[in-house]
Amino acid sequence: MSSNRRLNIGWLIKMAWRDSRRNRSRLLLFISSIVLGIAALVAIYSLADNVRKDIDEQAASLLGADLQVSAGKQVNDTIRQILDSAGGRKSEERSFASMVYFVKSKGTRLVQVRALQGQFPYYGTLETNPINAAQTFRNKQAALVDKTLMLQYNAKVGDSIKVGELQFVIEGTLLKAPGQTGLSTSVAPSVYIPLQYLQQTGLSQKGSRINYRYYYKYDQPINIEQLTKSIEPRLEKEGFRIETIQSQKEQTGKSFSDISSFLSLVGFIALLLGCIGVASSIHIYVREKISAIAILRCLGVKAYEAFLIYLIQIVAIGFLGAVIGSVLGTIIQQFLPFILKDFVTVNITTTISWPAIVQGIVLGVFISLVFALLPLVSLRKISPLNTLRVSYDERAAKRDPLKWLVYILIAAFIIVFTYLQLRDWKQSLFFTAGILVAFFILVSIATMVMWLVRKFFPTSWSYLWRQGLANLYRPNNQTIILIVSIGLGTAFICILFSVQTILLNRVTLSASGNQPDMVLFDIQSQEKEAVAALARQNGLPVIAQVPIVNMRLEALHKKAGKQPLKRSNATSYDEVSKDDSARQRSLLSREYRVTYRDTLATSESISDGKWNGTVAADGTIYISVEQGWGKRQEIQLGDTMIFNVQGAMIPTIVSSFREVDWNRIQTNFLIVFPKGVLEDAPQFHVMLTRVGSDEVSAKFQRAMVQQFANVSIIDLGLVLKTLDEILQKIAFVIRFMAAFSIITGLVVLIASVLISKYQRIQESILLRTLGASRKQILAITALEYFFLGALASFTGILLSLGGTWALAKYTFKTGFYVEAIPLFIVFLSICLLTVVIGLMNIRSVLNKPPLEVLRREA
């Protein structure tokens, strides 16, 4: 005898359709769990698709020119020659941080001053109000002021601001400049002035930290790639960077891809959460179908045919869910530009992205299939004997090796999907492991809770309490699924909130006590004493005065006989990157801000080697390196580092490593020189003081701007405000995405509770038949769902505390701090919501006679 009957797909589809007749609303409910996850991903994919196109179209206006050459130093004759030979139309910009004084409101604020000459931007525009101000300010003593500053200081066009020694009329409000994001204007709002007035402001002095930019526009088409190839090596040797429209495109694309990868992963978590809901719902659905499947088996349906009937149902409903999710995602995408406008430099368009929709549908069908497979594989094991007596053996299903194959398939899917977002196997494995650990913890806690309730069941409690509590571990309970889904959602939102609190708290703590709360920098050597005197006149303490010398690393000779790393080894920047690692490349290309002193600061201690406060008798210069940075750069004690200070080569030997507490508002340095070397080098000074209140701060800043226009001031109050603003913006985006997880958690909650209705309804009717009052059934149900909600949210909060602690300790390296009240509110809200959904579910049993309910639900 052989089982050679042909597979009749048509009949299987017909049976799937027939069988689904009275379950379609339930099937739709199962699949609704994945709708939001798919919607989130389709929205992000559509956005990414559109932004890629937008970057391509807007790349020129991001840079504003065909070519940009920039550096943190003035051009010498060689560079001047190269720049002049580049041809085309040219604009020049010098930008630096400086204080600006609003004459009418008497307010002062640290801003990014951009002194501009020429017709930059050549692509795109400086968006201003009035529109023509972008042109008219260039030829007179006038300025364009960022809109946030105008609002903050209640300034109007026609008012005046003082930049350094010189007063400018506000010609217009700057709305948008090429390559600028909302975030960058929050940190450093811009003020544009004509370059020809820079000298008169007195801010362009030797030692000032000015960034020089040269923009080129070619009216005749030229080969930019060839041009950059010819001039780049010489420019980079001198520390100048080149950017083209192509490089800008790549850079913007990369930074956006980081954002979209992150958002996709957040959306993916929502989808995974939904998938657990699907798996759990299908599990219960399959259990209810045992008798129907057994009948089919009796009538001669083969095991795999029965499996296929239900698989077809899941694929169809998964497809429907994915289509609904994709439509929803496309709608949500319309709102994303508003949410992400502060993080992206391009103007985002919102056209329908068919590739994103197809991706969403394929993903939705695939993921519902994979997760539904878990319960579906047990269908193969349902015996026709169940028609005679129910003997579904769950233990046998658990031992099914095919289930393990499905588990492996799920893990592989998560890893591969994550890899497609991150393009990094290690990170993908970490992400998957992180998710699995979170799931494992939640499942373990749920299992443990069930075990504990059963083991230490309070037999002395009243019947209602016992019944409610026993429902946590009885067959067909919802304990694990609800603790996992609601727990994960709760953990997610609580971590976000707690991390935000910790970051703000860290800065607030720094501002308390006798810690400095104001930093003055760019103080010239000759102004050092006068600035300190002015502070004392205003009753403010001079907590520290620190000299800073800018320098570059010319070479690093390893003590252990390795190949020395030298700038002169490489003829171009690219060669350095090819021959050496990115680490070494950054070692040579960065500018170092170094101080010199004979004692350690209070925030540092020697962790290895010997501290040398002064130059050795034989003239050897022993320097101290911050241990974390030194370790990352593989620098060892005894290594020789040759620094270039304005052309003078200074060989030094690393003699000690310092451990630095970076959390303190203090001037901390990677490299500290001993006294007796840099005293005569071009330098500026930083001073720390404590102003205490906003009034004192404003008064002192006004006095400083009047007398020392070149000195920049960072007010910690403003830093706090800015940080809060930035965190709010980031938190908004994360919360928006986290909302998908939370709502998915709720959908899973509603779906799980509704599905449990079919399990609980018989029992409630029986209780009603036996004479239980409406109040008693309400109490039992409310208690069961209260226990579930409480356990789920409590577990989620516990997980979030662990996650926040780990983030605080290892990522932000700060103390663990949690605000209890918001977490308590989350706890109560989730408990309440669970109870309400549970009670709504049972209302049909309470309002109708038992027989009617039995007939309807049969």
Added chain:
Amino acid sequence: MQNILKIRNVSKTYQSAGRTLTVLDNINFSIAAGSTVSIIGPSGSGKTTLLGLCAGLDRSSAGMVELHNIQLDTLSEDERAQVRNQHVGFIFQNFQLMPTLTALENVMVPLELRGEKKVKPIAMDLLEKVGLADRSHHYPSQLSGGEQQRVSLARAFSNKPRILFADEPTGSLDAETSDKIIELIFDLNKQSGTTLILVTHDPDLASKTQRIIRIKGGRIVGDDMQG
């Protein structure tokens, strides 16, 4: 007359709480094609287990079950499913209709499974025979117990089975309805010449069959041919 069912030294044991539970112990009998047989015994005697083995719903722990010259014990579950579809009909105590299928669709399923075309008239004809033609589009939940069992009967005969197994077919019905159902089973059986094996604990019902096999404690304690 040729035997359609042969049972040789069949035993069935289960592992329960670490010990072996023998439900059927060394059962032997054969059943002639076209005959009517009842298996009777008290609750827990093993009669339903025996029916399951005879119909190929389960495998014996020892011995041999041969149905229509096919040895069931050597077949896989899917191969046994095909045997059931081709040669076996079932009537259950609790009807076992698919709740999501109409009466007509329930009757059509065995035929559709075989890949047969134009099965609707056949199914309608059967429903006509059991007196339910006018209820063909009703779902099981919309039918009374007696009506559900009649649909089940129509379904059982739809694939023209060589052997029909009925497990307490009147167990869920009142006396009056039971009588009608029994009459219908025997009428249809007579018309189609099918072998009928009936499991019951009702001696009156058993007395309507040609042969009665009595079972107790997993063993055959009597095998009587009737007038």
